[in-house]
Amino acid sequence: MGSMGNKGNRGAGPSDAGLRKAGPRSGTPRVVVVGLASCFGCQLQITNNEKHLLEVLGQFDLTYWQLLSSAPMPEDFDVAIIEGAVTTEESVQVLAELRAKAQVVIALGACANTAGIPGIAAKGFCGRPAEVYSTLPSVCGDLIAPRSVTSVIEVDYQVPCCPIDPSEFLEVLSKAFYGSNRPLTEKTMCGDCKRNETGCFYPQQELCLGLVTRAGCGARCVKVGRPCSGCRGISPEANLASARESVVRYGLAAEGFDAALELFNQTNPLLQGKD
Amino acid sequence: MTNTALHIDHIARVEGHGNVRVVVADGAVDTVEIQVVEPARFFESMVRGRDYSEVTYISSRICGICSASHVVTDLKAIERAFDVQPSARTQAIRELLVYGSYLQNHATHLFVLATPDFVGTPDIFPLAASDPALLNSALEVKALGNELCTRIGGRSVHPITAVVGGFTHEVAPEEYLELAGKMEGMLPFMEKAVDLFNSFPITDISTDGDMLAMVQDGYYPIITADTARFLQADLTFEAGDIGDNIEEYAVDRSAALFARARATGRPYMATALSRINASWKHLSSNAKVAAAKAGLRPPELNPLKNNVAQAVELVDALERCAGICRRLAADGYAGTSEPVPFSVKAGRGVGFTEAPRGALFHDLTIDEAGKVVHASILTPTAQNLANIEADVRKLAEKLVGEGIAEAALKLEVEKLIRAYDPCFSCSVH
Ligand code: SF4
Ligand code: SF4
Ligand code: SF4
Numbered sequence: 072m073g074s075m076g077n078k079g080n081r082g083a084g085p086s087d088a089g090l091r092k093a094g095p096r097s098g099t100p101r102v103v104v105v106g107l108a109s110c111f112g113c114q115l116q117i118t119n120n121e122k123h124l125l126e127v128l129g130q131f132d133l134t135y136w137q138l139l140s141s142a143p144m145p146e147d148f149d150v151a152i153i154e155g156a157v158t159t160e161e162s163v164q165v166l167a168e169l170r171a172k173a174q175v176v177i178a179l180g181a182c183a184n185t186a187g188i189p190g191i192a193a194k195g196f197c198g199r200p201a202e203v204y205s206t207l208p209s210v211c212g213d214l215i216a217p218r219s220v221t222s223v224i225e226v227d228y229q230v231p232c233c234p235i236d237p238s239e240f241l242e243v244l245s246k247a248f249y250g251s252n253r254p255l256t257e258k259t260m261c262g263d264c265k266r267n268e269t270g271c272f273y274p275q276q277e278l279c280l281g282l283v284t285r286a287g288c289g290a291r292c293v294k295v296g297r298p299c300s301g302c303r304g305i306s307p308e309a310n311l312a313s314a315r316e317s318v319v320r321y322g323l324a325a326e327g328f329d330a331a332l333e334l335f336n337q338t339n340p341l342l343q344g345k346d
Numbered sequence: 347m348t349n350t351a352l353h354i355d356h357i358a359r360v361e362g363h364g365n366v367r368v369v370v371a372d373g374a375v376d377t378v379e380i381q382v383v384e385p386a387r388f389f390e391s392m393v394r395g396r397d398y399s400e401v402t403y404i405s406s407r408i409c410g411i412c413s414a415s416h417v418v419t420d421l422k423a424i425e426r427a428f429d430v431q432p433s434a435r436t437q438a439i440r441e442l443l444v445y446g447s448y449l450q451n452h453a454t455h456l457f458v459l460a461t462p463d464f465v466g467t468p469d470i471f472p473l474a475a476s477d478p479a480l481l482n483s484a485l486e487v488k489a490l491g492n493e494l495c496t497r498i499g500g501r502s503v504h505p506i507t508a509v510v511g512g513f514t515h516e517v518a519p520e521e522y523l524e525l526a527g528k529m530e531g532m533l534p535f536m537e538k539a540v541d542l543f544n545s546f547p548i549t550d551i552s553t554d555g556d557m558l559a560m561v562q563d564g565y566y567p568i569i570t571a572d573t574a575r576f577l578q579a580d581l582t583f584e585a586g587d588i589g590d591n592i593e594e595y596a597v598d599r600s601a602a603l604f605a606r607a608r609a610t611g612r613p614y615m616a617t618a619l620s621r622i623n624a625s626w627k628h629l630s631s632n633a634k635v636a637a638a639k640a641g642l643r644p645p646e647l648n649p650l651k652n653n654v655a656q657a658v659e660l661v662d663a664l665e666r667c668a669g670i671c672r673r674l675a676a677d678g679y680a681g682t683s684e685p686v687p688f689s690v691k692a693g694r695g696v697g698f699t700e701a702p703r704g705a706l707f708h709d710l711t712i713d714e715a716g717k718v719v720h721a722s723i724l725t726p727t728a729q730n731l732a733n734i735e736a737d738v739r740k741l742a743e744k745l746v747g748e749g750i751a752e753a754a755l756k757l758e759v760e761k762l763i764r765a766y767d768p769c770f771s772c773s774v775h
Contacts, residue, residue, distance in 0.1 A: 112410020296514030
């Protein structure tokens with residue numbers, strides 16, 4: 072879920088989070104990284120900051136990172152970084168435990184923040200397992216329709232996008248350590264295109280979701296010739312009704328616009344209410 | 347060790363969540379089970395009903411590390427369905443994009459995930475203190491992979507620019523030359539790294555399974571052919587006939603389907619080692635020398651040699667991609683990378699590529715409106731699971747026979763599984 076219906080997230084700007092204020096129990100913050108239903112791309116992006124990787128890792132005690140180490144998950148930690156969508160009852164439990172133990176929870180990537188691509192399956196979920204398995208293997212666990220981490224527990228910081236931008240992650244991490252409260256921008260993306268002087272897709276009769284998507288990625292896709300597909304989530308400032316009107320004004324179908332929004336924002340209540 | 351039940355819950359330093367269970371009773375190996383407990387995301391169901399143009403965006407999210415491969419595989423499937431022939435230039439740039447993910451994947455797997463097995467540490471971080479030069483060079487190879495994916499695809503994970511028929515963006519010739527220079531500069535390190543991985547002691551076993559890889563006359567193909575071969579059975583088939591040649595089957599302990607060769611019923615390996623066995627003579631010149639020095643020649647049936655095979659492929663990829671970059675800069679390929687015009691029509695297409703971890707197939711059926719009506723995705727790890735299980739059994743039988751202690755057996759089993767470089771999250775999709 073994007074801006075609406077989440078459990079009172081403090082976005083990227085909680086005034087009361089941040090380890091310095093809360094006071095970590097030991098000198099160096101102890102961090103765990105956990106992946107739910109995901110492609111691991113956001114965890115990978117953390118390591119994709121090779122130049123700064125060792126430096127960054129030096130700032131905190133990376134107590135647990137399944138992807139990189141065979142050490143077991145500890146009982147005690149300060150910060151939980153969570154990637155992926157929630158697709159099982161077991162994951163709901165895991166989230167409750169992580170929330171209870173961690174002082175700071177960071178939702179990493181579109182999957183955790185909006186249910187992302189796994190969220191597409193939320194529509195008509197009950198019929199989907201049978202489309203893939205003749206009998207559902209028991210190890211699949213107790214499946215639920217995919218939802219975002221932010222719709223299940225309160226999170227302190229969000230790093231949006233699919234995948235996350237490694238530098239944005241580092242910024243959020245230092246906010247988490249030092250308790251800064253600058254929130255994510257609520258603007259939509261079109262202003263970035265003006266600044267980038269890349270022009271707009273609509274006059275060429277091509278859909279672009281930048282109209283309603285939260286700015287902050289610098290219009291990454293538009294810059295290399297591809298319309299925005301909305302991975303940063305729907306902006307709190309977005310006006311879906313007037314966006315649909317402009318889509319129609321350019322000779323495109325509003326249904327197509329709504330269908331495109333399902334890619335990363337299927338579980339957003341704004342879309343649920345559309346029909 | 348006469349009786350033991352070895353249960354490795356959550357095999358570490360692999361992508362995704364998998365367990366392994368080995369039961370030894372009365373001194374003999376009884377049960378060997380790989381369990382894949384990764385959450386099912388139902389990608390095949392998710393792409394159904396979506397427009398063809400969205401498919402690459404959806405299925406690339408199967409896996410962050412081989413997202414470029416999923417994209418190119420989908421594009422091949424769609425282009426087969428629509429009868430689109432992209433230009434030679436587009437093909438070359440796609441090859442670079444996929445090789446970018448080879449550099450990322452192989453460097454991460456070898457240096458970060460596998461190396462701790464051989465230097466006896468729980469993770470890579472001690473290496474930062476003991477051998478910073480090695481770790482830095484290793485991270486540089488990985489960074490070059492990211493740079494290649496970013497320049498070609500628009501970002502390092504989940505490429506943006508690759509579309510049906512071409513690319514929406516291409517870098518300037520100088521950037522290709524700069525990339526070529528960097529790749530050539532990294533060759534000496536990678537050649538030494540082949541020796542390093544070859545120096546790690548491994549158990550002498552050979553797989554009883556078959557090997558599957560893409561084949562092409564006179565070339566080391568990763569995206570440029572549609573032909574696959576089971577090397578042991580010497581059975582060659584076209585990707586479009588995948589259903590007649592590969593059988594997927596469900597096992598209750600795994601959220602991923604398993605696979606075997608339909609004709610022989612045998613499990614098989616789809617890995618870097620399979621590719622090297624299939625196309626050894628078409629390796630680049632430096633890679634061939636490095637392979638020969640490391641004693642890696644077909645037929646090499648020890649699955650633990652997959653680590654060395656990946657290192658050799660890195661040498662090959664650096665040399666090959668430098669050549670492609672120089673030729674792109676000199677405008678040496680026919681056509682441009684502008685998407686070629688095409689019309690949407692109903693049809694079926696099977697996309698086949700060699701992803702970093704092995705053969706990858708996307709089988710798509712599209713209707714006349716351009717909507718996907720059926721999708722079937724077969725990832726390398728799903729193809730490897732049955733063979734991993736068989737190899738773990740063989741390894742355990744050998745080592746238990748030699749009287750190995752439980753802790754040592756556990757490590758050897760994990761080493762073998764990690765050598766396959768499995769991606770459990772991909773395998774479930
Ligand atoms: S947000 Fe995107 S990149 Fe990140 S885990 Fe999810 S699918 Fe992967
Ligand atoms: S609609 Fe898209 S292309 Fe047009 S200005 Fe907005 S973000 Fe840019
Ligand atoms: S342009 Fe849109 S789809 Fe692309 S990265 Fe930004 S928010 Fe995501």
